[in-house]
Amino acid sequence: MNTINKNNSTHSQRNAVSEEHNAVSEGRNTAIEVSNLQFSYTKESPPIIDIKAWQVSQGEHVFLSGPSGSGKSTLLNLLCGTLTPTQGDIALLAQPFSALSNRQRDKFRARNIGVVFQQFNLIPYLSVAQNINAAVYFASTNVSKTASDAKLRHLLDKLQLPSHVLHAKADALSIGQQQRVAIARALINDPQLLIVDEPTSALDTDARDSFMSLLKDVAGESTMIFVSHDKAMESYFDRHCSMSELSPSTNHIKTRGDEAPKAQERA
Amino acid sequence: MLSTIAIESLKRRKTTAILTLLSITISISLLLCVDIIRTQVKTSFTRTVSGVDLIVGAPSGQLNLLLSSVFNIGTPTKGIEYKSIAALQSNKQVSWLIPLSLGDTHRGFRVVGTTNSFFDHFKYGDMQSLEMAAGSAFTQPLSTVVGADIAKSLGYKVGDKIIISHGLGSVSFNNHDDHPFTISGIVKKTGTPVDKAVYVTLQGLEEAHTGPKHSPTSMLGRKPADKANEHEHEHEHEHDEHTKEHAAYNSEAFTPESVSVVMLGLKHRVTALQLQYQINQSKKEPLMAILPGMALAELWQIMGNVESLLLGLSGLIVICALIGLATMLLATMRERYQEIAVLRTIGAGPFTLLLLIQIEAMLLTIVSAALSFGLVAGLMSALKPWLSSTYGLFLSSPLFGQSSVIIILLILGCTYLISLFPAVAAYRRGLHAGLNANS
Numbered sequence: 001m002n003t004i005n006k007n008n009s010t011h012s013q014r015n016a017v018s019e020e021h022n023a024v025s026e027g028r029n030t031a032i033e034v035s036n037l038q039f040s041y042t043k044e045s046p047p048i049i050d051i052k053a054w055q056v057s058q059g060e061h062v063f064l065s066g067p068s069g070s071g072k073s074t075l076l077n078l079l080c081g082t083l084t085p086t087q088g089d090i091a092l093l094a095q096p097f098s099a100l101s102n103r104q105r106d107k108f109r110a111r112n113i114g115v116v117f118q119q120f121n122l123i124p125y126l127s128v129a130q131n132i133n134a135a136v137y138f139a140s141t142n143v144s145k146t147a148s149d150a151k152l153r154h155l156l157d158k159l160q161l162p163s164h165v166l167h168a169k170a171d172a173l174s175i176g177q178q179q180r181v182a183i184a185r186a187l188i189n190d191p192q193l194l195i196v197d198e199p200t201s202a203l204d205t206d207a208r209d210s211f212m213s214l215l216k217d218v219a220g221e222s223t224m225i226f227v228s229h230d231k232a233m234e235s236y237f238d239r240h241c242s243m244s245e246l247s248p249s250t251n252h253i254k255t256r257g258d259e260a261p262k263a264q265e266r267a
Numbered sequence: 268m269l270s271t272i273a274i275e276s277l278k279r280r281k282t283t284a285i286l287t288l289l290s291i292t293i294s295i296s297l298l299l300c301v302d303i304i305r306t307q308v309k310t311s312f313t314r315t316v317s318g319v320d321l322i323v324g325a326p327s328g329q330l331n332l333l334l335s336s337v338f339n340i341g342t343p344t345k346g347i348e349y350k351s352i353a354a355l356q357s358n359k360q361v362s363w364l365i366p367l368s369l370g371d372t373h374r375g376f377r378v379v380g381t382t383n384s385f386f387d388h389f390k391y392g393d394m395q396s397l398e399m400a401a402g403s404a405f406t407q408p409l410s411t412v413v414g415a416d417i418a419k420s421l422g423y424k425v426g427d428k429i430i431i432s433h434g435l436g437s438v439s440f441n442n443h444d445d446h447p448f449t450i451s452g453i454v455k456k457t458g459t460p461v462d463k464a465v466y467v468t469l470q471g472l473e474e475a476h477t478g479p480k481h482s483p484t485s486m487l488g489r490k491p492a493d494k495a496n497e498h499e500h501e502h503e504h505e506h507d508e509h510t511k512e513h514a515a516y517n518s519e520a521f522t523p524e525s526v527s528v529v530m531l532g533l534k535h536r537v538t539a540l541q542l543q544y545q546i547n548q549s550k551k552e553p554l555m556a557i558l559p560g561m562a563l564a565e566l567w568q569i570m571g572n573v574e575s576l577l578l579g580l581s582g583l584i585v586i587c588a589l590i591g592l593a594t595m596l597l598a599t600m601r602e603r604y605q606e607i608a609v610l611r612t613i614g615a616g617p618f619t620l621l622l623l624i625q626i627e628a629m630l631l632t633i634v635s636a637a638l639s640f641g642l643v644a645g646l647m648s649a650l651k652p653w654l655s656s657t658y659g660l661f662l663s664s665p666l667f668g669q670s671s672v673i674i675i676l677l678i679l680g681c682t683y684l685i686s687l688f689p690a691v692a693a694y695r696r697g698l699h700a701g702l703n704a705n706s
Contacts, residue, residue: 110614125279138614
């Protein structure tokens with residue numbers, strides 16, 4: 001059972017309304033469909049993620065919360081295809097995403113999924129233009145250079161970034177500028193799915209509100225999964241899903257249990 | 268885009284990249300230098316002598332005889348007495364004879380006492396005859412003909428007078444001041460030791476050492492049969508001009524007491540081995556005859572081991588530099604985990620990451636190779652005069668041959684293989700790169 005939080009257009013009104021949610025029943029196509037999804041880093045370790053069923057409708061903006069170690073980032077990695085499910089299926093935009101080959105998954109991700117990271121993760125030695133154009137390059141779309149440049153300028157305008165930052169190295173930008181460039185990179189290929197991983201954790205309330213307005217504005221009709229452990233953010237979204245509800249069995253037995261295998265993996 | 272990322276990434280790691288670049292450049296340059304010296308020595312030595320069938324001197328070693336007579340390297344051997352030369356001259360198999368008397372210098376350049384037959388018969392490169400850039404061969408006993416490099420470096424022209432010094436070396440206390448030689452001709456550049464030699468008449472050389480002596484009975488360098496029809500000699504057709512000029516002075520008419528070496532041209536080359544055997548068995552005076560080709564082959568054989576050793580060592584140095592490159596890339600891999608995760612998330616596949624690291628490695632090696640070519644070409648051009656004066660090594664174009672290209676291709680192949688280590692590390696990391704790689 002999922003919790004749905006409907007929010008009105010103004011952020012001050014946080015009238016969370018919980019009801020049974022079924023995206024398909026609302027007549028919208030399904031953007032994300034997860035069934036019997038399990039993931040563990042090693043064969044021996046217990047699953048970190050165990051989701052029986054989860055659906056997100058196209059155009060829906062979902063707030064995904066959970067304490068540290070609840071498996072939020074792992075779920076995002078699975079949705080991006082940078083991790084492969086141990087068991088179960090993920091379908092994205094009506095494509096059997098988890099059944100695609102690695103190469104097909106990379107292409108699908110580049111063309112259909114935009115990601116904004118917690119630390120924005122721009123490549124520091126590339127210029128803003130190079131950072132954004134890298135996303136265009138890896139997507140290998142047939143969009144002409146002129147069209148992608150026009151799109152880039154449009155995004156910069158919308159994100160209130162002056163055009164001279166295009167040639168600045170990413171690490172020479174302010175945090176706010178880096179954040180906006182990260183959004184531009186995520187949106188340059190007009191992704192149908194936008195994944196945003198705790199980008200507001202370092203921001204104060206005013207900056208956070210301003211960032212959220214901007215994000216909602218530029219995200220438009222894209223389906224968005226926004227991850228944060230700060231439940232105060234839920235009012236910005238159509239629906240709130242918590243990891244404890246999505247993956248009750250794994251969140252019941254551990255609190256930070258998935259940290260250890262990740263650390264091993266990084267080592 | 269991948270190459271842009273690779274270039275920018277290397278620029279970010281400027282210091283380590285430049286140090287790696289330097290180490291690869293130096294090692295490739297070293298390897299190229301060894302290769303150039305190796306091939307140029309062979310080319311230079313091979314083109315120095317052509318058309319000479321036998322070289323005869325006092326018994327020493329065939330290499331010593333070859334080096335001192337043809338390449339003006341090392342100490343000349345004890346002389347050959349005139350009677351032996353006369354015997355060679357009268358041998359039916361001998362077509363022409365060039366006597367060479369060595370041991371003096373002019374301002375550090377070797378002085379060679381000879382006759383006009385040297386200019387008529389000596390050939391270099393692909394059977395090319397010597398040509399005069401100015402003047403003519405010997406016109407009088409105290410005539411001298413200088414090589415092109417000497418004329419250029421010392422600013423000599425026809426008619427200038429020069430003094431020769433006794434003994435080898437650039438400084439001598441025994442100058443033959445009372446016997447100045449007049450430059451009668453300057454030889455056109457040959458790219459062989461001829462360019463750096465001063466040729467004087469045997470008569471002039473002996474007079475400088477012992478005082479005037481006249482012995483018109485000998486006809487050194489001419490076959491006795493030619494005496495009667497001297498002006499109908501076959502080379503007259505080829506050298507009409509300077510025969511006319513040196514008709515007034517017959518340098519071959521002088522009889523020296525001895526000469527250092529004699530070069531022989533045979534009527535039929537097939538008789539060379541037979542004549543060599545005869546000369547080596549000579550009972551009158553112990554002599555040694557060598558075939559220049561065989562002596563060179565012996566030289567290559569000796570040099571072959573040193574060559575392989577130098578090439579092997581230089582190759583190992585290149586491998587070390589390439590391992591340094593791989594180490595640099597591997598060491599930076601940890602700080603690039605976040606970057607790899609980002610590239611992966613925006614659509615770069617693990618194979619693309621592998622390619623990216625390999626492009627970085629290849630870029631460094633290609634730039635190093637280009638720098639090495641420039642460096643070696645500059646170095647060789649700067650060392651050219653020194654190499655030719657000190658080692659008798661005349662560099663000829665093209666400096667870089669097929670072997671240089673093969674070396675560079677091999678180095679690029681090695682770079683590809685060695686860079687697989689960091690590239691596979693990036694690939695493996697790419698397989699697991701997640702959003703929270705840095706969290």
